Structure formats: C-alpha cells, structure tokens
Amino acid sequence: MTVDAIRMDGKVAIVTGGAGGIGFATGQLMAARGAHVVLADIAVERAKELAATLPDAIGLPLDLGDEHSIEALVEAAVTHFGRLDVLHNNAALLGPEIARNDGDIEQMATDLWDRTYRVNVRGTMIACRAALPHLRASRGNIVNTVSNLALQGHMIQAAYSSSKAAIIQMTRAIAASHGPTGVRCNAVAPGMTMTPALREAFPPTLRKAVEDETLRDQLGDPEDIAEAVAFLASDAARNITGQVLVADGGCASHVPGIAQFRAFFSDNQ
Numbered sequence: 001m002t003v004d005a006i007r008m009d010g011k012v013a014i015v016t017g018g019a020g021g022i023g024f025a026t027g028q029l030m031a032a033r034g035a036h037v038v039l040a041d042i043a044v045e046r047a048k049e050l051a052a053t054l055p056d057a058i059g060l061p062l063d064l065g066d067e068h069s070i071e072a073l074v075e076a077a078v079t080h081f082g083r084l085d086v087l088h089n090n091a092a093l094l095g096p097e098i099a100r101n102d103g104d105i106e107q108m109a110t111d112l113w114d115r116t117y118r119v120n121v122r123g124t125m126i127a128c129r130a131a132l133p134h135l136r137a138s139r140g141n142i143v144n145t146v147s148n149l150a151l152q153g154h155m156i157q158a159a160y161s162s163s164k165a166a167i168i169q170m171t172r173a174i175a176a177s178h179g180p181t182g183v184r185c186n187a188v189a190p191g192m193t194m195t196p197a198l199r200e201a202f203p204p205t206l207r208k209a210v211e212d213e214t215l216r217d218q219l220g221d222p223e224d225i226a227e228a229v230a231f232l233a234s235d236a237a238r239n240i241t242g243q244v245l246v247a248d249g250g251c252a253s254h255v256p257g258i259a260q261f262r263a264f265f266s267d268n269q
C-alpha cells in the first residue's frame with residue numbers, strides 16, 4: 001500500500017443525498033482527494049449546482065423510493081464516467097414531518113413506517129444490487145450512512161432507527177457475500193451532526209442534552225462524517241469490511257449522565 005492510499009485519484013464515487021449536509025461534505029472531500037463524484041439527490045437542481053463547484057462532478061436525479069430511478073442513476077453514472085468504485089448510500093427519508101410523526105410504535109402510522117422502509121432499507125438494497133456488478137469489476141466498495149440511533153434505544157424515531165439497524169445488517173451481509181470478490185462494505189454511524197438543516201430545526205434544549213453526553217467540546221460537523229466515510233471508501237481501509245464506524249464524538253462510548261458526574265466531581269474537589 002502506498003502512503004497515499006487515502007487518495008482517490010481516478011476513482012468514481014456516487015454519493016446519494018449528495019445535495020444534503022453530510023452527502024455534499026463527503027462528495028467535496030472525495031473530489032479533493034482526486035475522485036470523480038456523482039451527487040445524486042431528489043433535490044436534483046441543488047445537486048447540479050453543488051456539483052458545478054467541484055472539479056469533476058455531476059449532479060444526477062435520484063428518488064430512492066423508486067426502483068427504476070435508482071437503477072437509472074447507477075447506469076447513468078457508469079455511462080458518464082466509465083466505471084464505479086464507491087457507492088456511498090447516504091440519502092434517507094428525513095425532514096420536519098418525519099421528525100414530528102416518527103416516535104413510539106404504539107402511535108406509529110403504518111404509512112410512515114412503509115415510506116421510511118421504502119426509502120431507507122429497500123432503496124439502499126436496490127442501490128447496492130445495481131452497483132455490485134460494477135463494484136466487482138473495479139474491486140470497489142460501499143459505505144452506508146447509518147446512525148447512532150441504530151445502536152442505542154431512544155423514545156424518538158422508531159421507524160428511522162430500526163431502518164438504519166436493518167442497513168447495518170445489510171452491510172454485514174454484503175461484506176460476507178462479496179468480500180471474496182474484492183468488494184468491501186462498511187457503515188458510518190454519525191451522532192448528532194450539525195448540518196444546516198439540523199442547526200436550524202433542532203430544539204436548543206435537546207441539543208444541549210446531546211452536547212452534555214459528547215466527549216468533545218462540540219458536536220460533529222458534516223466534514224467530520226465525511227472524513228470517516230472517505231477513509232472507509234479509500235484503499236487505506238482495504239483490510240476493513242463489515243464494520244460500523246461510530247463517529248459521534250464519543251457520545252455512545254460511556255455510561256449516560258457524564259455531565260452530571262463531571263459537575264459533581266468538580267464541585268467536590
């Protein structure tokens with residue numbers, strides 16, 4: 001392996017949700033490391049605008065809820081750039097309406113559950129299925145964005161969190177099936193990450209609760225998640241597959257309530 005194994009010169013990467021906070025930060029970083037990048041998003045105009053700011057990138061339409069759209073995206077990316085090395089499955093069904101209504105199972109609307117699983121789980125599966133022949137040809141890899149909520153219980157977002165847990169198991173299944181052909185599959189689990197959308201919408205009291213459990217002195221930025229994704233996508237991670245890399249500032253690494261413990265011990269010194 002070369003000292004530059006983290007670089008992605010000549011590689012072609014699809015980033016779904018590429019017009020969003022984490023997706024664009026990842027596309028930007030991969031492009032800076034030499035990759036040709038496809039920013040794929042349901043917000044296609046925004047994806048195209050953002051792609052125009054990168055050295056060799058294009059924006060393409062994607063509706064992760066639509067099988068044909070996903071297959072067309074993979075084909076269009078391969079037709080344009082001639083190969084595919086990385087699939088970053090990063091788009092998910094998000095937004096204020098979902099955040100408001102996705103809570104406890106007892107109150108769960110079946111339709112919200114179905115929409116979440118259609119986009120997050122079924123969409124990710126179809127994207128992987130469409131990309132795998134191309135990734136086998138390039139000995140490429142998949143990085144799935146999951147969530148800290150897939151690893152720990154919470155009273156919020158039962159549909160979202162369980163859909164992300166399903167993606168973790170899909171990650172391991174793909175790694176196990178396709179490892180021998182040179183294809184890797186990993187996941188990154190962000191904790192709360194300060195995307196523009198979240199910065200605007202997340203209630204300050206709840207943000208403080210997460211900050212209190214974070215072991216850094218600040219919450220993560222999209223660029224922090226991009227670093228984890230781009231590492232796993234690069235040859236520097238060639239010995240890593242079937243793994244979940246938690247990028248949450250240490251939030252989930254300790255027994256909850258650490259802020260109160262800190263305050264207690266600093267008061268009693």
Ligand SMILES: NC(=O)c1ccc[n+]([C@@H]2O[C@H](COP(=O)([O-])OP(=O)(O)OC[C@H]3O[C@@H](n4cnc5c(N)ncnc54)[C@H](O)[C@@H]3O)[C@@H](O)[C@H]2O)c1
Nearest residue numbers: 017019020021022042062063064090091092147190192193
């Ligand atoms: N920001 C956080 O705190 C956080 C924490 C844990 C996990 N995540 C995960 O990170 C990923 C990126 O989220 P983000 O915070 O950057 O959000 P974001 O809203 O900024 O970006 C999400 C993007 O996905 C696109 N999208 C939504 N539905 C789509 C569909 N059906 N087809 C194609 N594109 C679609 C949106 O248009 C948007 O550009 C998501 O998978 C999210 O679950 C985020």
